[in-house]
Amino acid sequence: xxxxxxxxxxxxxxxxxxxxxxxxxxxxxxxxxxxxxxxxxxxxxxxxxxxxxxxxxxxxxxxxxxxxxxxxxxxxxxxxxxxxxxxxxxxxxxxxxxxxxxxxxx
Amino acid sequence: xxxxxxxxxxxxxxxxxxxxxxxxxxxxxxxxxxxxxxxxxxxxxxxxxxxxxxxxxxxxxxxxxxxxxxxxxxxxxxxxxxxxxxxxxxxxxxxxxxxxxxxxxxxxxxxxxxxxxx
Numbered sequence: 046x047x048x049x050x051x052x053x054x055x056x057x058x059x060x061x062x063x064x065x066x067x068x069x070x071x072x073x074x075x076x077x078x079x080x081x082x083x084x085x086x087x088x089x090x091x092x093x094x095x096x097x098x099x100x101x102x103x104x105x106x107x108x109x110x111x112x113x114x115x116x117x118x119x120x121x122x123x124x125x126x127x128x129x130x131x132x133x134x135x136x137x138x139x140x141x142x143x144x145x146x147x148x149x150x151x
Numbered sequence: 152x153x154x155x156x157x158x159x160x161x162x163x164x165x166x167x168x169x170x171x172x173x174x175x176x177x178x179x180x181x182x183x184x185x186x187x188x189x190x191x192x193x194x195x196x197x198x199x200x201x202x203x204x205x206x207x208x209x210x211x212x213x214x215x216x217x218x219x220x221x222x223x224x225x226x227x228x229x230x231x232x233x234x235x236x237x238x239x240x241x242x243x244x245x246x247x248x249x250x251x252x253x254x255x256x257x258x259x260x261x262x263x264x265x266x267x268x269x
Contacts, residue, residue: 142198
């Protein structure tokens with residue numbers, strides 16, 4: 046299953062609210078998870094099963110979608126949010142990741 | 152506190168072998184599936200191998216099947232990745248991860264670099 050993330054790069058000003066897209070090549074129900082990776086750090090999970098929150102993750106991060114179209118929303122971007130975001134599907138083997146969206150400061 | 156600490160990386164020639172280790176602490180190791188994920192320099196994430204909590208089943212993508220072997224020693228809370236017939240395209244940072252509910256990766260190690268080059 047291929048995951049296509051868009052845009053590849055998004056330039057925003059802190060305080061803006063944004064949406065990142067992840068599209069699957071076939072239906073994956075809600076078996077879609079989002080990760081954040083800051084430079085020189087290991088990834089961390091932000092959202093599980095498309096829309097379920099993760100303990101310790103700020104409430105400004107939320108997810109939605111099912112089937113083939115998914116969205117990660119960040120409500121009022123903070124300076125520490127500028128990083129790369131990946132989606133990952135667990136509907137079927139092999140588990141796959143999207144190519145990532147880089148969120149950069151405008 | 153959950154900790155995953157990888158070791159065993161380094162520079163290796165094409166065609167040679169390398170074995171990575173990951174020592175886990177802070178949780179009941181034998182209750183969880185474990186997974187290796189890699190990231191080539193400047194690239195995205197790629198799932199490499201998964202193993203069930205008992206070690207009874209393993210899973211690989213085609214890119215490493217037949218060359219890599221994931222295993223675990225639950226008595227030592229240690230995960231392994233035996234990598235044979237290494238290729239330049241295996242050059243990456245390898246992350247040890249815990250697989251929560253078999254589906255997503257809730258804890259990651261700091262990563263270990265493997266460079267395949269002559």
